[in-house]
Amino acid sequence: MEKVKxxxxxxxxxxxxxxxxxxxxLGLGKEAMQDAWISIIIGCCFGVIIxxxxxxxxxxxxxxxxxxxxxxxxxxxxxxxxxxIYIIYFAFYTSxxxxxxxxxxxxxxxxxxxxxxxxLVSIIVFAYATFLGIETIVRFGVLIFVIxxxxxxxxxxGTIASGITALENLLPVLENGLRPVIxxxxxxxxxxxxxxxxxxxxxLPYVKEKEKTVKTSIYAIIxxxxxxxxxxxxxxxxxxxxxxxLSVFPTIQTxxxxxIMNFFQRLEGLAVVVFLTCGFMKGIVYLYSVTTGLxxxxxxxxxxxxxxxxxxxxxxxxxxxxxxxxxxLDLRSSxxxxxxxxxxxxxxxxxIIFIIYIKQLKKxxxx
Amino acid sequence: xxxxxxxxxFGFISCLFILTGCWGKKELDxxxxxxxxxxxxxxxxxxxxxxxxxxxEIASDFSDELTTVKLFSxxxxxxxxxxxxLTRDLPRKSYFTHLMAIIISENIAKDNMVEILDFFxxxxxxxxxxxxxxxxxxxxxxxxxxxTHIEPIPASKIKKVxxxxxxxxxxxxxxxxxxxxxxxxxxxxxxxxxxLTVYGNKNEGEKNVNIQEIEAKAAIKxxxxxxxxxxxxxxxxxxxxxxxxxxxxGEIKNTIITIPCxxxxxxxxxxxxxxxxxxxxxxxxxxxxxxxxxxxxxIAQLGCSIDKNNYQKLEKLLEKEIIKDSxxxxxxxxxxxxxDVVGFGELIHRKKPVVWKxxxxxxxxxxxxxxxxxxxxxxxxxxxxxxGDVIKKILK
Numbered sequence: 233m234e235k236v237k238x239x240x241x242x243x244x245x246x247x248x249x250x251x252x253x254x255x256x257x258l259g260l261g262k263e264a265m266q267d268a269w270i271s272i273i274i275g276c277c278f279g280v281i282i283x284x285x286x287x288x289x290x291x292x293x294x295x296x297x298x299x300x301x302x303x304x305x306x307x308x309x310x311x312x313x314x315x316x317i318y319i320i321y322f323a324f325y326t327s328x329x330x331x332x333x334x335x336x337x338x339x340x341x342x343x344x345x346x347x348x349x350x351x352l353v354s355i356i357v358f359a360y361a362t363f364l365g366i367e368t369i370v371r372f373g374v375l376i377f378v379i380x381x382x383x384x385x386x387x388x389x390g391t392i393a394s395g396i397t398a399l400e401n402l403l404p405v406l407e408n409g410l411r412p413v414i415x416x417x418x419x420x421x422x423x424x425x426x427x428x429x430x431x432x433x434x435x436l437p438y439v440k441e442k443e444k445t446v447k448t449s450i451y452a453i454i455x456x457x458x459x460x461x462x463x464x465x466x467x468x469x470x471x472x473x474x475x476x477x478l479s480v481f482p483t484i485q486t487x488x489x490x491x492i493m494n495f496f497q498r499l500e501g502l503a504v505v506v507f508l509t510c511g512f513m514k515g516i517v518y519l520y521s522v523t524t525g526l527x528x529x530x531x532x533x534x535x536x537x538x539x540x541x542x543x544x545x546x547x548x549x550x551x552x553x554x555x556x557x558x559x560x561l562d563l564r565s566s567x568x569x570x571x572x573x574x575x576x577x578x579x580x581x582x583x584i585i586f587i588i589y590i591k592q593l594k595k596x597x598x599x
Numbered sequence: 600x601x602x603x604x605x606x607x608x609f610g611f612i613s614c615l616f617i618l619t620g621c622w623g624k625k626e627l628d629x630x631x632x633x634x635x636x637x638x639x640x641x642x643x644x645x646x647x648x649x650x651x652x653x654x655x656e657i658a659s660d661f662s663d664e665l666t667t668v669k670l671f672s673x674x675x676x677x678x679x680x681x682x683x684x685l686t687r688d689l690p691r692k693s694y695f696t697h698l699m700a701i702i703i704s705e706n707i708a709k710d711n712m713v714e715i716l717d718f719f720x721x722x723x724x725x726x727x728x729x730x731x732x733x734x735x736x737x738x739x740x741x742x743x744x745x746x747t748h749i750e751p752i753p754a755s756k757i758k759k760v761x762x763x764x765x766x767x768x769x770x771x772x773x774x775x776x777x778x779x780x781x782x783x784x785x786x787x788x789x790x791x792x793x794x795l796t797v798y799g800n801k802n803e804g805e806k807n808v809n810i811q812e813i814e815a816k817a818a819i820k821x822x823x824x825x826x827x828x829x830x831x832x833x834x835x836x837x838x839x840x841x842x843x844x845x846x847x848x849g850e851i852k853n854t855i856i857t858i859p860c861x862x863x864x865x866x867x868x869x870x871x872x873x874x875x876x877x878x879x880x881x882x883x884x885x886x887x888x889x890x891x892x893x894x895x896x897x898i899a900q901l902g903c904s905i906d907k908n909n910y911q912k913l914e915k916l917l918e919k920e921i922i923k924d925s926x927x928x929x930x931x932x933x934x935x936x937x938x939d940v941v942g943f944g945e946l947i948h949r950k951k952p953v954v955w956k957x958x959x960x961x962x963x964x965x966x967x968x969x970x971x972x973x974x975x976x977x978x979x980x981x982x983x984x985x986x987g988d989v990i991k992k993i994l995k
């Protein structure tokens with residue numbers, strides 16, 4: 233662990249950027265068609281509930297990261313194994329985010345650059361930020377937040393100003409009943425991006441005002457939910473649910489259509505950059521957690537050393553774990569990944585809370 | 600310390616080479632900017648023609664000697680293969696981000712358009728809002744073979760004519776290929792798009808002579824609307840029917856309506872706003888649709904005298920005229936084409952999803968007998984900048 237402190241505001245910005253990450257470009261809730269926005273509201277509620285669970289964990293161990301908490305609850309051996317599983321899980325998601333970034337870049341902006349180069353350049357940015365430490369990351373986060381969030385909202389206004397929106401695309405509401413809507417929100421949207429906020433159990437120990445962390449995090453999750461909701465509604469009313477279902481990156485497709493007075497048009501280059509910044513923040517937070525996690529697990533002094541190990545592994549994983557873009561996109565809805573998400577983001581924290589509860593009962597009895 | 604500086608500077612300089620993103624760079628003089636593409640049928644499969652802009656001729660003040668655009672065409676088995684086959688003739692790589700019009704020939708639209716749409720959907724260079732047209736009574740290639748007045752780039756003229764027609768005359772719902780794909784994909788609505796044709800002497804159209812005189816020898820014009828059933832073209836609405844179709848979908852911003860009043864004389868009203876209030880009612884489990892045209896208009900030109908203080912008569916005439924046109928089109932699309940181009944199915948889908956689930960499977964059969972009631976609320980606001988019975992006063 234580094235000996236630095238971050239403020240609650242910095243935590244808030246980092247969480248919002250992390251939550252938007254690549255989900256804002258990929259489009260959420262495609263399965264629910266025109267009701268995707270309801271799925272996001274439900275998913276956001278689940279996200280808040282799940283984070284309240286995490287809040288119960290950190291109430292008991294406010295100064296420890298999840299890897300240490302696992303050690304304390306499951307004992308040193310089992311705790312280490314589970315901790316290692318988590319680190320692999322984080323590393324896997326780092327490569328997924330990396331893949332998102334270079335697939336987006338190579339699809340719209342740098343079509344002829346080999347993906348290896350794009351991946352390498354992106355991961356060097358991840359690594360450099362990780363190398364500089366959490367303080368630099370959160371400061372960078374604030375800067376990105378101030379620039380990219382207003383721009384995202386401006387893009388939404390841009391589609392409305394272009395006069396290409398049709399509100400009736402949102403109809404009919406709940407065409408096939410609640411089932412597909414909830415099916416899309418749990419575990420899909422709940423898992424990605426809201427459940428992924430689990431990673432902040434690695435970051436929360438750095439926060440200055442410990443009593444406010446959960447509150448700040450909940451605010452951040454709700455903000456993320458609202459922005460994702462706006463983006464999704466924007467996509468639905470401009471493209472229509474059918475076209476969203478066809479598109480790989482529906483948000484970029486929407487922004488391609490912006491044309492205000494034949495002057496503000498062809499904004500997708502800017503949009504790709506703006507939406508990528510959030511993806512970068514997500515990747516950086518993941519990579520930082522991987523390296524600090526390994527550092528804590530092996531009780532060494534400097535986490536930076538682990539960059540040398542993590543970097544090539546993640547880079548290779550992101551290039552090799554899937555054959556093509558189609559399988560990469562399907563990964564998110566694959567049942568195995570969802571099971572893993574649910575197990576690691578919801579079930580294990582529940583078990584931890586259970587163990588903490590039993591331990592406290594025992595203590596009280598002894599007294 | 601010194602070493603650190605040197606390292607830093609070295610780092611920055613190496614960044615210059617890595618981060619410029621020049622890997623796939625394409626300079627302007629290496630690209631052939633395609634302004635429009637026309638797709639025809641041929642023995643091999645497709646005859647594809649691309650209209651490439653010549654930037655030097657567009658920018659120069661005296662573009663008399665060379666044409667502003669060039670046409671390249673070739674035949675091939677598939678659309679994309681043919682586009683690449685054009686490299687046999689094209690010295691530069693064809694670049695589609697500035698595509699302004701897609702023109703598809705009638706035969707292809709009747710036969711197999713999905714393959715073409717698939718290409719345009721997949722290609723990252725093509726924007727989803729490119730206008731799409733069907734060539735009527737002519738090869739699609741011929742349309743790109745005409746030089747145009749006022750707009751130096753013919754493709755730009757095609758795009759703007761479409762827009763102008765849509766805003767100042769009467770419009771169609773599916774103007775871009777995004778709309779087209781959405782309409783094809785949804786069960787409750789079939790596509791209808793604008794048709795283009797060439798008037799005049801086609802052989803003269805490609806020469807600069809065509810635009811050197813006041814009157815063009817050949818010109819591209821918007822013509823009837825193409826009616827589809829799912830992804831296949833099944834017929835055309837003629838001018839009157841097209842107008843009625845625009846009334847039905849309410850896609851009118853500003854237009855003129857002409858009512859015959861006497862022998863060879865007409866009353867003309869400028870429509871300033873046109874809205875459709877559509878209501879869906881269920882009677883005995885059957886959907887009934889009521890459309891009310893809400894119209895605001897001004898008097899634009901009168902051929903017969905009217906009562907100055909009483910526009911009601913004129914309003915009645917206008918109402919009759921509009922309902923006559925919409926009713927006629929409704930009959931044509933229900934009985935002749937049997938294709939729901941207005942989107943009544945989509946309306947039911949959106950307002951009564953439960954009913955739609957039952958009708959969804961055989962909507963095309965159901966649509967033929969769908970009851971649609973038409974009515975109109977007309978308001979005439981102004982007589983123009985003069986008032987009173989102008990004709991009578993002048994002739995007195």
